[in-house]
């Protein structure tokens with residue numbers, strides 16, 4: 380990627396290692412526990428199942444964070460610029476497609492475990508989006524894991540961020556709320572995940588054509604990363620259709636590519 384001229388997003392909250400100034404907790408109302416992630420590490424379970432396993436459903440405690448200055452490092456700099464690129468693309472593309480304004484999500488960098496409005500986030504969950512607080516949560520250690528799984532290159536983490544931002548867009552369009560009514564249905568879960576992959580591709584299209592921040596190898600890195608987090612790749616073999624949670628490697632790569640080729644979020648009807 381070529382992010383040297385990219386704007387740094389102001390919506391990144393750096394809470395790694397407690398350095399983000401986690402203060403006294405203030406309980407806030409907890410919305411329905413839905414959370415959508417990039418993958419399911421624990422035996423391919425639904426991410427919401429993992430949060431349930433952590434025993435944190437309901438009554439999550441939201442804590443006060445501050446973005447502390449002077450914490451810039453290579454990784455957070457990268458995340459800020461990639462998130463900024465998603466903002467600059469979706470600020471144009473989302474209203475053009477929907478007639479509605481785009482509202483930016485926040486992105487929390489944390490390490491270990493972290494309280495969210497959807498329950499306690501954990502490295503074991505992988506990156507996820509919580510619709511109740513409209514935040515993407517990422518433990519940066521995931522990106523090392525992704526590389527070990529075959530998602531290498533500097534675009535692979537950007538694909539992950541764009542996928543989670545894709546879930547935020549589904550929250551704005553109402554797809555997430557509608558899909559929650561069909562919770563537990565594998566085909567709905569897969570359609571939600573593949574649409575987020577397609578939206579990541581739509582973002583990549585505009586990042587490439589209009590903003591010129593992609594290198595030649597980046598699309599292939601995106602396809603490889605999407606394949607690396609396919610259900611069959613994670614579970615090490617074929618997965619029965621009704622046991623899929625995110626889609627196979629082939630499905631995920633195909634939907635990313637469909638979004639990339641079209642650049643149009645209306646090409647992302649994974650429910651049809």
Ligand SMILES: [Zn+2]
Pocket residue numbers: 415416417418542546572575
């Ligand atoms: Zn997802």
